[in-house]
Amino acid sequence: MTETSESRRGQGSGTYDVVVLGAGPVGQNITDRARAAGLTVAVVERELVGGECSYWACVPSKALLRPVIAVSDARRVDGARQAVTGAIDTGQVFARRNRYVTDWDDTGQAEGVKSSGADLFRGHGRIDGPRRVTVTRDDGAHLTLTARHAVAVATGSRPTVPDIPGIREARPWTNRQGTDSGVVPARLAILGGGGVGVEMATLWQGLGSRVTLLARRRLIPRMEPFAGELVAGSLSDAGVDVRTGVVPTAVRRPDPGGPVTLTLDDGGELEADEVMLATGRTPNTDDIGLDTVGLTPGAWLDVDTTCLVHGAEGEWLYALGDVNHRALLTHQGKYQGRTAGDAIGARAAGRPLDDAPWGDHATTADQHAVPQVFFTDPEAAAVGLTAQQAADAGHRIKTVDLDFDAAQGANLYADGYQGHARMVVDLDRDVLLGVTFVGPGVSELLHSATVAVAGEVPLKRLRHAIACFPTVSEIWLFLLAAHQRERD
Template identity: 55%
Template sequence: MSDEIIETYDVIVLGAGPVGENVADRACAAGLSTVVIESELVGGECSYWACEPSKALLRPALLYAEAARFPGVASTVTGPLDARAVFANRDRMVADWNDRGQVEWLESAGIALLRGHGRLDGVRQVTVETPDGGAVRLRARHAVAVCTGTRAALPPLPGLDTVRPWTSREATGARAVPGRLAILGAGVVAVEMATAWRALGAEVVLIAREPRLLTRVEPFAAELVADRLRAAGVELRFDSGIVSAERAGGADDGVHVSLPDGTRLVVDELLLATGRAPRTDDIGMETIGLVPGDWLTTDDTFTVTAVEGDWLYAVGDVNRRALLTHQGKYQARIAGAVIADRAAGRDLDTSPWGRHAGTADLLAVPQVVVADPEIAAVGCTVEEAARAGRAVDVVDYDIGHVAGALQHDPDYRGRARILIDPDRRVIVGATFAGPGVAELLHSATIAIAGEVPLDRLWHAVPSFPTISEVWLRLLETYRDQRAKS
């Protein structure tokens, strides 16, 4: 390997997922020469193994479930989903795992791409091992942004090395429906994949170490999803886990799974949906005094706090602030502006672009769980408010009482909740659970991020007959609660 530094850029970005692309785009638009290093596909986890393919599998499942409940349509819904057609559409959504289109976008934006595995190699330096076995050394004049994201975190199960378990990648990319699927986990990946694969015809058992699903959302929302999963035929085992797993014979013998109560299951595939770990174990962290495999802690400009000189940034999942694609892209927009301002010698507090700070990671993180029913949530939950010692007024409303909901589903089951700061009279949390509620989420996000007073929200008139009329009902319910107190 040559030690010669052969290329210098203003900004080097490790990782070409949505986050890295956005950091690079902002830096390049500000006139900074920028290179992105990627070892897999340009577009990253979200485009090829997470958001896009998972929703392509889920959309037919949810359409089928909704149609099967609707008068005049239910009688025409016969037979199972066409798995082959679902997979074909999934493949189309991920461009058959070909990143040509994403590469063309980078080129059109003036961003350089270097294929290979990039590692930090001292202050503002990166070494890239290229696919042909060569090495390229790069130097950054201003910034290096680590946007390497996360990978599936596997539990230390005995026999795991023989099992060849599914992670989220295999679950979203599979080309055949397993006859029997066991899922270990209770979070979003576990719930969404249980929904999709059950609809595609697999027998599914979901094994959770927790006492319920989706422990980070309001319990009422999680219970609605659990009810639908049970009704669809998914077996739910709470307060459980897996003691061991092995694929004793050939692939046809299946995976033998042992549970703590002595139960033994035999399944065709085992999906481990047990969390995420940062992709920092092999990116040269040790060369700048950091620990390989650790999360990277940042301030609100996404500058790594443990490294001096304001040159290293950690953006997206790798900083553990909010493991969501849209939040990572939000962070990238801020980090890109910060890098541009610092490169130009501008004071961040007096920047012409406004003060840069990632406050949404703390106050208004929106998320949709694409399940049956949908869950849309932003801000804090009742449990989180209690842990923080924060006083909130809780307002609940049955969405099924709204005319627009009944147009959506005559037997609509759903619920809305907002949390109100009684002193400031602003909304600090909102959760909606029910069919079609995802489109309510941005209005709640604006209300929380903008700290819109309740007195003004009364003048945001919802259209009739839409599900958004639940906003009016929530405000009326709160008015009545206050009148009685």
């Protein structure tokens, strides 16, 4: 069927096949897949097209972290170490960040959305009953959009502000100030030991701040315990004051431009020039009209394997990315966007759904093969289940652990390379349930582990995947050999 430009773009009617709330990476991916299926799409964005990831999270944080890690990598290699004679140029680091976030100008990404054939509406979108969205545009005008087939919520999340007396009045940093600041605070207190907390501690300590990291429990708790231990030790060696099991009970900042004082539950006090929150995320679902379709405003949205929302009558409301709380990671949200977009296309065309595990319309990886990496020094990378998670799920498992000094390639990569790797093996099926690496540069090992876990590659076959000598990836050979020896 040939479409006219007007019918394809839905001009003049306010009616589209799909309406997407949120133009971040997740919203853009579902838009692309819906357009590939021949559907008309309207995209609504209230801030910058490209979302949190592009301007205040993944992109700027990695742009800022790379110079810090590059200097550390050089210092690990004889000959290069002697060439590192000066301090990091923070002005150039911030300028590099600014280039990667295009000076917070979203023109390029907005044009990308439009070039896909979708219509972009700037303003705040709210669901107004089934298949209907009201947009309050930036100029104050109101517009109603109607969806023939689907409304997709991809509005992301925001930092959680803990219930600590005085915290809001102290005007704390969140990930936004932590990635868009152009000033290095002399003293920075970071609350939270998850991925954001450890990356920001690595970054700002590397740029010259004196950082104190306060964590309620061990660092990066969603990974294997050894990952948090190695990262904590490295942060401490770099000069970060890492305190686990310590949380603030009150915060005060009597002078808006003055220092912040934190009262701690161990009886002590901590003074800093800025305090940063890295204490979790809250879904941006409190003001998008969920109450008009029988759902709870401000809640995480429960979805099936096609990202269709449970509790909404009819097959029309989808939730993707952070808002469904499956995996608060950009790459997982983009994966959901692609999969859900294909499912919407199939439902619109009346085609059968392939929503069985690992099917074309199932987001199975969100349960079994989520990859994540933290760009600390050393890096921490993992995919799939930890040993504890696998045991709790009822699997009969074996763990295989090795230090990276077994691999000559690692020692050539960095003199005295220090790192650790673990495989979690399903003994009944002889496949991997999870893999964790900690060490310099291990993020580049993560995709091979993800393929092995998601593909459920039998270990007797995986041993035929030969790692090049001399590379850090040789660790695979030693892990598999250790497993073989123990099995024999």
